[in-house]
Amino acid sequence: MVKINASLVEALRIPLPDIEGQRRIVAAHAAFERRIGALQNQADKRAALLSGLAESLFKQRVGQLVELGSVPGERQSGLTLGAHRAPRHNAVGYLRVANVRKGWIDADDIAVLESQERDRPRYELAKGDVLVVEGHANPEQIGRAAVVDESVSGLLYQNHLFRLRFDDVIPDFAALWLNASVVRSYWRTRCTTSSGLYTINSKLLAGVPFPQLGLEEQRQITEACRVTSRSVESAKQQIRKIRMLQDSAVEDMLAG
Template sequence: MGGERRSGWRYVPLGEAGTWLSGGTPSTSNPAYWDGDIPWISGASLKSFRLTDSDRRVTQLGARSGSRLVDKGTTLFIVRGMSLKSEFRIGVAERQVAFGQDCKALIPADGIDPHFLAHAIQARTNEILAMVEDTSHGTGRLDTERLKALSIGVPSLEQQRRIVAAHAAFERRIAGLERVQEKLRVAARAVVDQALEVAKRVSLESWLDRIEAGRSPLAEDTPAGEGEWGVLKVSAVQAGWFAPLENKVVRNPNHIDPAYEVAAGDLLITRANTEELVGLACVVDVPTCRLMLSDKTLRIVPNTRVADPRFIALALSSPAVRRQVKVAATGTSASMKNISQRGIRSLQMPDVPMNEQRRVVSVVSAAREREAGLQRQIGKLCMIQRAVIEDLLSGGEMHRSAV
């Protein structure tokens, strides 16, 4: 919204765009203040544009005893917290809410639509993030006075509502695609669950040729580039998908051993991780560079006559097998658990014939491919949405074909 000023628009500093309010946190030691009916918005819970609920709620007494109540139509945004290091979170209350001291509230002045105000501020995200200062605790902080000096352009109320309507049209299209994605996930999960419900179980050992351990040579904590070798971080193995950029570059050629190279189609499992993440498994897609197996990951090599590696990965992610992994994992701290090769071999898997395994894998693969295509559509729509809204906020005209 910087640059040329538009005829018929008025330009006001944010300090004059509405009434500013600060929030607070009721005493957490007083149960009478918490678990009420009023959403309490904090830096952690302000994650959507339309604010309707929060993971924490306060009572009317709590809202009056250390917090602040605001009505529907109030703009709330983060002014302190780690999230400010990378993003500026802002939203509009869709009902009465309370909020914490890491947020500021802005009740729009007469003649300013609340959703337009939030969009106008959001459009200045890059400038706002440039204002973020580091605190002694390492978190980000926005100076309120600097923020109040930031100017926004305000057209007529009719134009404001056209801009809000354009944004809402994009949101509806994006939400529709996201609902289709969720239906695909649910349908694929149902196929997997049905296949895993068979009563008979066999040990993973009976499906395997071998398990191979990795190693962790001296490496630098930066990802390997083109033509370089890297060693996997444990975070490269996620539940059902592979993150190849989670690796450390190996510079010393004496530490590179092609025998440990990770290849497309490999089934990997984490040997050591937190209590919640140990034993995660995935099948490797095409790696982006040459990667070696680390000592915290294992390669499971199945007998492909009786087991499909992608089906094994699906089974290892199921709640029944995840519970077994937690029992088999050892370690005194929840922050670091280990599962042995013996523990992995003893995991009880659903005794599903090979033809059924392949059918399930085919259904899931098709669903994931379709979901990825929808995600690309969503990404394109989001880019167009940003461009159109920024143009409208700068006084441009909306083309009907855009939405």
């Protein structure tokens, strides 16, 4: 584990603007945070609209359900964190629960860990992987799902997430279904808590009800949802741009 001591902290050189200058910096930072918060709420609302649209389409199209464990593909939990994962020589980005929102990946705050040689074959993410939240303090957030895109492809992922890879299922369709009310109800009656953290396991994941639909029917549902999905992506892009502006502006103000 990498540590710092009191003497290093005391030797740290920091800018010291006057009180009025400090207030301006804090106010600017707070303004950016308010805007980012508003955009995140907007993205979540658009994702909720997307879920609502998907729900109505599922009611029209979905018939027989099977268990997810019978659907061809793989289900893999992520790597366990610990002191041995403190970045030293081979730091690699990884996704946490906070990065996997309902219907989209938040790539604005990527943490890093120490990667080992055996990690990539087992834990590396690829475009089209579906991530499912395995543990959360809020039971309503258990099982929320999102599809990995180019921005986070190649990263690793932590053990409070499951990674799904399908053979004959469109990833966007899978995420829409996993965020739908049928699956939400399934988790609500089955997730357990330990020390305030609600969790699910691989056996419960394999038992998730999943629709038997052909690729064409899956494609029709995802295409119908694509316009709303693009509005979610637009909000995400705005968040990323404002984060960059925030970092630049605050750095400039601190540098005087």
